[in-house]
Amino acid sequence: MTEKTPETRDAKLVCRHLWKLFGARGAEVLASIGPDPAPERLIAAGVVPAVRDVSLSVAAGEIFVIMGLSGSGKSTLVRLMSRLVEPTSGEVLFNGQNLLAASEAEMTMIRRHKMGMVFQHFALLPHLSVLDNVAFPLDVQGAPRAEREARARQMIELVGLGGREGAFPRQLSGGQQQRVGIARSLAVEPELWFLDEPFSALDPLIRREMQDEFIRLQSVLQKTIVFITHDFDEAIRLADRIAIMKDGAIVQEGTPEEIVLSPADDYVRAFSGAVPKAKVVRVASAMRAAEGEEPTAEVAGTLTVAEAAPLFLNGTERLRVTDGQGATLGHLHRADILDLMLGG
Numbered sequence: 001m002t003e004k005t006p007e008t009r010d011a012k013l014v015c016r017h018l019w020k021l022f023g024a025r026g027a028e029v030l031a032s033i034g035p036d037p038a039p040e041r042l043i044a045a046g047v048v049p050a051v052r053d054v055s056l057s058v059a060a061g062e063i064f065v066i067m068g069l070s071g072s073g074k075s076t077l078v079r080l081m082s083r084l085v086e087p088t089s090g091e092v093l094f095n096g097q098n099l100l101a102a103s104e105a106e107m108t109m110i111r112r113h114k115m116g117m118v119f120q121h122f123a124l125l126p127h128l129s130v131l132d133n134v135a136f137p138l139d140v141q142g143a144p145r146a147e148r149e150a151r152a153r154q155m156i157e158l159v160g161l162g163g164r165e166g167a168f169p170r171q172l173s174g175g176q177q178q179r180v181g182i183a184r185s186l187a188v189e190p191e192l193w194f195l196d197e198p199f200s201a202l203d204p205l206i207r208r209e210m211q212d213e214f215i216r217l218q219s220v221l222q223k224t225i226v227f228i229t230h231d232f233d234e235a236i237r238l239a240d241r242i243a244i245m246k247d248g249a250i251v252q253e254g255t256p257e258e259i260v261l262s263p264a265d266d267y268v269r270a271f272s273g274a275v276p277k278a279k280v281v282r283v284a285s286a287m288r289a290a291e292g293e294e295p296t297a298e299v300a301g302t303l304t305v306a307e308a309a310p311l312f313l314n315g316t317e318r319l320r321v322t323d324g325q326g327a328t329l330g331h332l333h334r335a336d337i338l339d340l341m342l343g344g
């Protein structure tokens with residue numbers, strides 16, 4: 001066990017200075033080339049710099065989204081977190097335990113019992129029913145039949161496929177198959193749930209439906225989630241926090257609101273510029289200090305500005321912003337809302 005620092009105390013997963021250089025001489029090149037080498041130098045040295053000096057911390061119960069264009073290193077990074085890919089250098093701590101010091105047998109146990117994984121093109125077993133597919137990881141764990149079936153039925157219900165237990169994968173739509181994959185990865189009750197582009201192969205309407213479903217599931221399950229996507233809108237919708245990757249490195253990390261309101265550079269701005277601010281900015285960030293007469297109508301500070309906007313339709317000029325327990329946080333002004341709705 002590694003000693004717990006403030007950074008790791010509430011964190012389920014911590015990565016420190018994680019590097020992955022593909023190529024036989026990865027470690028040698030990293031050791032010889034000095035601190036913070038540019039990607040071009042690494043490529044010239046004959047290695048592929050897939051992940052460069054990534055440090056991050058995922059808190060228990062949060063959805064941490066890793067977003068970036070194709071080839072930016074997202075899949076490699078998520079595989080480093082479970083050591084499906086061996087880091088060239090750096091640290092990965094899971095519940096404070098240094099995974100790089102774990103034996104292969106220990107890693108297999110951790111992956112099997114504590115981690116869940118969903119991929120874009122995960123393989124459902126075509127000759128097994130929905131029930132048996134979902135129960136499969138429990139079978140691998142050695143759980144007794146009655147127990148694994150009961151758990152599998154519960155998970156199938158949870159993802160909205162109750163009644164389809166006996167169907168085979170070929171009889172299901174793409175979205176339904178993905179639900180089976182999600183149920184299967186949840187069957188082991190993972191502490192840490194990795195989802196690598198789980199909805200990317202689905203058409204836009206089904207994709208949106210699956211995102212809603214995912215938000216609903218998470219409100220019930222409160223898992224610690226690392227979610228990968230190349231779709232900024234998806235990242236904004238789902239994330240508690242987002243890390244944006246470019247050329248193997250994280251260029252910005254923050255809440256959706258922080259990223260949309262203060263993009264770190266032009267690369268981030270290219271994504272965030274197209275997002276309507278009102279859909280991301282929370283009332284609590286758009287309000288002013290409470291001043292003058294207290295408005296009678298109120299609004300929760302956690303709503304987005306777009307969600308709060310209809311409350312002004314009756315001509316209201318100001319709303320009292322509350323913390324959910326009735327305490328006043330500030331006042332929300334009609335003019336500020338309009339400004340944000342119009343993209344200001």
Ligand SMILES: Nc1ncnc2c1ncn2[C@@H]1O[C@H](COP(=O)(O)OP(=O)(O)OP(=O)(O)O)[C@@H](O)[C@H]1O
Nearest residue numbers: 022048050068069070071072073074075076077230
């Ligand atoms: N096994 C490997 N051997 C050599 N290079 C690799 C390997 N796996 C990935 N790479 C390279 O590492 C870089 C990052 O790839 P990675 O798959 O992690 O990106 P990504 O952001 O997940 O992309 P995508 O969205 O297309 O899946 C790419 O340049 C890729 O070609």
